[in-house]
Amino acid sequence: MIKVSLTVNGQKHEKETAPDTSLLDFLRSIGVKSVKKGCGKGECGACGVIMDGVYCKSCIVLAMQADGTEIKTVESLGNAQNPHPLQVSFVDEGAVQCGYCIPSMLLASKSMLDKDPDPSEKKIRKSLDGNLCRCTGYVKQIAAVKKAAKIMRENKNDQ
Amino acid sequence: MTNNINKYKTVGKNVRKVDGIGLASGGHLFVADLADEDSLVGGILASPHAHARIKKIDISKAESLDGVHCVLYHGNVNRVLHTTAGQGYPEPSPYDAVMFDNKVRYVGDRVAAVAAETPAILKKALELIDVEYDVLEPVFDPEKALAPGAPIIHDEEDAKVIIPVEYDKNRNLAAHVDTKVGDTDKAFAEADIVVEGRYKSHYANHCAIEPHISHAKLDPHGRLVITTSTQVPFHVRRIVSQVCEIPIKQIRVIKPRIGGGFGGKQEILLEDVCAMLALRTEKPVLLDYTREEEFISSRTRHPSICDTKLGFDSSGKLTAMSLKVILNTGAYGSHALTVGSNSGSKVLPMYPCNHIDFSMDSPYTNLPVGGAYRGYGATQAVFGLECLMDEAAEKLGISPIEIREKNHIRSGGTSPIFKALGEGTEGVEMKIGSCGLDRCLQMGAEEIKWGEKQNMQGSKPWRKHGLGLAVLMQGSSIPHVDMGAATLKLNDDGSFNLLMGATDLGTGSDTVLSQIAAEELGVAVEQIIPLSSDTDVTPFDVGAYASSTTYLSGMAVKKTAALAKYQVLEAAAEMLDCKCKDLDIENSIITGGPRKLNLEDVGRHTLYADNQHQIIASASHITEKSPPPFAAHFVEVEVDTQTGKVDLLNYVAAVDCGTAIHPKLAEGQTEGALVNGISFALTEEYIFNDKGKMLNPDFGNYKICSTQDIPHIKTILVPTFEDTGPYGAKSVSEISINGALPAISNAIYNATGVRIKEGPFTPEKILNALNSQAS
Numbered sequence: 001m002i003k004v005s006l007t008v009n010g011q012k013h014e015k016e017t018a019p020d021t022s023l024l025d026f027l028r029s030i031g032v033k034s035v036k037k038g039c040g041k042g043e044c045g046a047c048g049v050i051m052d053g054v055y056c057k058s059c060i061v062l063a064m065q066a067d068g069t070e071i072k073t074v075e076s077l078g079n080a081q082n083p084h085p086l087q088v089s090f091v092d093e094g095a096v097q098c099g100y101c102i103p104s105m106l107l108a109s110k111s112m113l114d115k116d117p118d119p120s121e122k123k124i125r126k127s128l129d130g131n132l133c134r135c136t137g138y139v140k141q142i143a144a145v146k147k148a149a150k151i152m153r154e155n156k157n158d159q
Numbered sequence: 160m161t162n163n164i165n166k167y168k169t170v171g172k173n174v175r176k177v178d179g180i181g182l183a184s185g186g187h188l189f190v191a192d193l194a195d196e197d198s199l200v201g202g203i204l205a206s207p208h209a210h211a212r213i214k215k216i217d218i219s220k221a222e223s224l225d226g227v228h229c230v231l232y233h234g235n236v237n238r239v240l241h242t243t244a245g246q247g248y249p250e251p252s253p254y255d256a257v258m259f260d261n262k263v264r265y266v267g268d269r270v271a272a273v274a275a276e277t278p279a280i281l282k283k284a285l286e287l288i289d290v291e292y293d294v295l296e297p298v299f300d301p302e303k304a305l306a307p308g309a310p311i312i313h314d315e316e317d318a319k320v321i322i323p324v325e326y327d328k329n330r331n332l333a334a335h336v337d338t339k340v341g342d343t344d345k346a347f348a349e350a351d352i353v354v355e356g357r358y359k360s361h362y363a364n365h366c367a368i369e370p371h372i373s374h375a376k377l378d379p380h381g382r383l384v385i386t387t388s389t390q391v392p393f394h395v396r397r398i399v400s401q402v403c404e405i406p407i408k409q410i411r412v413i414k415p416r417i418g419g420g421f422g423g424k425q426e427i428l429l430e431d432v433c434a435m436l437a438l439r440t441e442k443p444v445l446l447d448y449t450r451e452e453e454f455i456s457s458r459t460r461h462p463s464i465c466d467t468k469l470g471f472d473s474s475g476k477l478t479a480m481s482l483k484v485i486l487n488t489g490a491y492g493s494h495a496l497t498v499g500s501n502s503g504s505k506v507l508p509m510y511p512c513n514h515i516d517f518s519m520d521s522p523y524t525n526l527p528v529g530g531a532y533r534g535y536g537a538t539q540a541v542f543g544l545e546c547l548m549d550e551a552a553e554k555l556g557i558s559p560i561e562i563r564e565k566n567h568i569r570s571g572g573t574s575p576i577f578k579a580l581g582e583g584t585e586g587v588e589m590k591i592g593s594c595g596l597d598r599c600l601q602m603g604a605e606e607i608k609w610g611e612k613q614n615m616q617g618s619k620p621w622r623k624h625g626l627g628l629a630v631l632m633q634g635s636s637i638p639h640v641d642m643g644a645a646t647l648k649l650n651d652d653g654s655f656n657l658l659m660g661a662t663d664l665g666t667g668s669d670t671v672l673s674q675i676a677a678e679e680l681g682v683a684v685e686q687i688i689p690l691s692s693d694t695d696v697t698p699f700d701v702g703a704y705a706s707s708t709t710y711l712s713g714m715a716v717k718k719t720a721a722l723a724k725y726q727v728l729e730a731a732a733e734m735l736d737c738k739c740k741d742l743d744i745e746n747s748i749i750t751g752g753p754r755k756l757n758l759e760d761v762g763r764h765t766l767y768a769d770n771q772h773q774i775i776a777s778a779s780h781i782t783e784k785s786p787p788p789f790a791a792h793f794v795e796v797e798v799d800t801q802t803g804k805v806d807l808l809n810y811v812a813a814v815d816c817g818t819a820i821h822p823k824l825a826e827g828q829t830e831g832a833l834v835n836g837i838s839f840a841l842t843e844e845y846i847f848n849d850k851g852k853m854l855n856p857d858f859g860n861y862k863i864c865s866t867q868d869i870p871h872i873k874t875i876l877v878p879t880f881e882d883t884g885p886y887g888a889k890s891v892s893e894i895s896i897n898g899a900l901p902a903i904s905n906a907i908y909n910a911t912g913v914r915i916k917e918g919p920f921t922p923e924k925i926l927n928a929l930n931s932q933a934s
């Protein structure tokens with residue numbers, strides 16, 4: 001067993017875990033359950049988190065590799081009382097069907113928009129390519145990211 | 160009745176999806192999120208052989224491992240024959256499964272199960288189960304499986320069917336249907352043009368991003384509580400009761416949010432084992448499938464061989480149809496009869512014709528098990544039909560659109576197939592009410608610029624441009640079989656709890672059904688608090704399948720809301736001292752009375768003041784009809800003749816689903832289905848070795864569409880009004896998965912002159928076809 005300590009959405013966590021525990025399983029074991037398991041091989045993208053500012057798939061990162069890092073999950077964006085424009089746009093554009101892949105897709109979108117606030121459709125498609133969704137056909141999600149990007153740019157200009 | 164959707168307040172509007180924000184903010188809503196922290200971890204040992212007798216099995220080493228709480232195998236559980244198909248009782252699928260058997264019938268079949276304290280102990284325990292197999296000769300080819308002398312897969316004495324249908328396990332025949340209308344021999348002999356071909360569709364997996372998962376535990380009263388990712392909570396309760404031999408009253412099934420199903424979760428795959436592990440250990444148990452197990456051990460689309468033949472007179476009128484289906488059901492007969500029947504009943508009525516010959520044989524093979532999969536037989540059979548319509552059009556010298564316009568079914572039309580083919584029994588006579596197929600064809604053709612783009616050149620000399628189309632139908636629920644029910648109760652703030660057996664598996668049905676309740680009651684959708692489904696709390700519903708939820712459960716909700724509204728108005732009339740019939744509800748306000756009241760006043764009054772009672776209503780609904788939604792799909796492609804790769808440029812789906820209760824969700828159902836159809840047509844494939852083992856059980860090697868793989872997609876909802884549906888609605892969820900296979904095959908032909916009759920349309924297959932055409 002090894003000790004892993006990391007910060008999740010600003011809160012510090014420390015726990016002993018087996019050396020082969022994935023970051024995904026570690027996060028779920030400390031109660032962060034918005035991070036979903038869909039394949040365990042980094043292929044479906046349901047388990048995405050932002051680790052030290054970089055979007056990555058937590059099922060193919062070892063918990064011990066994440067020792068000392070700062071992790072952000074979808075809870076860092078907003079909640080039902082105070083949702084982020086991405087969350088609102090996803091819901092209102094019909095991009096959320098079953099919702100299983102959505103927390104991770106929101107983080108992938110956020111990570112892209114942080115770097116490129118006005119992405120082309122091609123860029124959006126490329127950035128979300130690692131996030132499989134079997135429900136929507138992606139049309140609504142691409143529209144939702146475009147809409148959210150616009151709102152986020154406007155909000156920034158207002159400030 | 161005309162389409163008067165504009166008068167509705169909530170129906171037809173894109174209200175906010177009721178569970179949307181909770182899901183988008185990472186709420187702990189799925190089975191794995193809700194499991195007890197101290198749950199044991201369950202796992203299943205799968206067969207490495209396609210066909211083998213278990214000679215000996217030694218569980219002692221696994222059982223004695225520290226941290227192992229239970230090992231189940233055929234030696235310590237009762238043999239209870241059942242079907243894993245989550246269908247209504249009596250099930251049309253054969254009773255050919257037991258929890259564990261002394262025989263395995265495909266690579267991935269269940270051998271044993273373990274409950275252990277940690278995943279590491281579980282893994283070790285599964286390795287320690289010592290199994291000695293007597294490997295038997297397998298049979299993989301469905302036609303060979305039916306031939307005399309083939310190895311018999313279900314040689315056990317007790318496998319049986321429980322309804323009077325043909326079943327012959329001694330010939331590996333899991334299901335058979337045949338029906339004849341008119342005189343096809345004569346009609347084909349007299350036809351001016353006959354086209355025919357053998358079209359094959361392939362294995363596919365549902366690929367819900369949430370794999371199957373179940374949690375079971377005993378509550379403090381000793382009742383079994385199963386929280387499970389299912390489309391059929393009430394069938395789970397019934398079948399777990401049957402297999403685990405405990406009374407239904409001892410079982411509560413809770414369906415939380417579900418991470419997609421597409422038919423794959425219309426199956427009792429894990430619940431019986433999870434329940435048995437919890438019963439034996441008296442501890443909570445969490446049992447799930449890995450992605451690999453999803454591919455290998457869960458259910459699939461039945462692969463099929465469809466020999467299709469069409470006859471026409473010289474005017475282009477269809478005069479005869481023949482469809483002979485061989486539906487490979489794999490090792491068990493789950494949904495074999497009904498998927499097979501649907502490959503006739505959801506396809507042949509598209510073009511009314513007096514001479515029809517349909518037969519379906521569903522053989523067992525030692526391959527993965529077929530099951531319910533969005534499209535349910537229609538996907539398989541419409542492939543050949545729609546390709547042959549194009550072939551006939553070419554021979555007749557008319558356009559693909561014209562031949563369909565000449566022949567497709569219309570409002571008021573019928574087909575003898577409706578009566579002849581049901582779900583294991585006879586079907587139900589039906590006249591088509593709403594049909595917007597003419598407009599689907601017209602609007603879809605306009606959108607893709609069908610006329611303008613004929614004979615368009617490809618972007619490079621070696622890239623050939625093509626257009627293709629297909630028209631489609633499905634159904635809406637199973638008439639005289641499916642039943643849905645709902646309950647509404649008024650709270651003291653004027654809100655209503657809507658309790659439904661109907662099962663939202665990610666489709667948005669909680670939202671759609673809340674809209675129907677809100678519309679009928681005269682309240683905003685925010686006043687409806689939906690709950691689906693909990694067998695202790697919500698009334699019965701057969702579940703989410705057969706494109707039934709909006710049409711069938713929606714009508715149950717509408718009826719329930721009408722009853723609840725009447726109770727509200729009765730109470731309001733008493734409060735206002737006026738006549739009930741003068742009153743109405745508009746945006747939660749009681750109108751038409753001597754003074755204004757709102758629903759909160761009525762709620763509080765009835766709960767706390769005079770004539771105290773709970774305003775509560777329930778209603779059930781069954782259907783007499785299964786009105787088909789219709790669609791026309793159009794696709795524009797470029798085929799690279801150097802590599803064989805087909806690139807989709809544009810895809811248009813024009814869909815008549817009656818009234819779209821929530822247009823954005825209806826578009827989402829269409830787009831999700833058609834993209835699944837596209838990857839089924841182009842890339843999804845089970846690759847087996849010669850021992851029947853699937854070699855590509857992961858998303859790296861079984862390719863489903865992602866954002867960069869999809870073409871430009873346009874969905875057009877073509878409104879019609881179905882008199883028998885809630886606010887004119889029909890189904891929308893399944894139909895659009897069926898279009899890609901024929902439409903893309905037609906477009907490839909249009910581009911290159913080669914006809915691909917077997918999916919998926921891989922570059923290799925297309926290149927080979929191009930090369931044989933050239934030689």
